[in-house]
Amino acid sequence: MQNIPNCTKIGRWDASSQYWPPEYTIKAPPVASFDIFMGDAVFAYRNVQTVIIWDSGRSMLTLPP
Numbered sequence: 001m002q003n004i005p006n007c008t009k010i011g012r013w014d015a016s017s018q019y020w021p022p023e024y025t026i027k028a029p030p031v032a033s034f035d036i037f038m039g040d041a042v043f044a045y046r047n048v049q050t051v052i053i054w055d056s057g058r059s060m061l062t063l064p065p
Helices: none
Strands: 007-012 042-046
């Protein structure tokens, strides 16, 4: 979440169970395992009303040589 400016929590869609599990909140331990994988549907809660450009985390990946 440190890569998303002003992010306070992240929600993740559980496709196999078809529901939104509890969100991961900054400064609080996750209620359950909160792994996010490429292609997962997530919702980032931010405390400002500005637009950010998000590339699904591709710019954070380190590709092997």
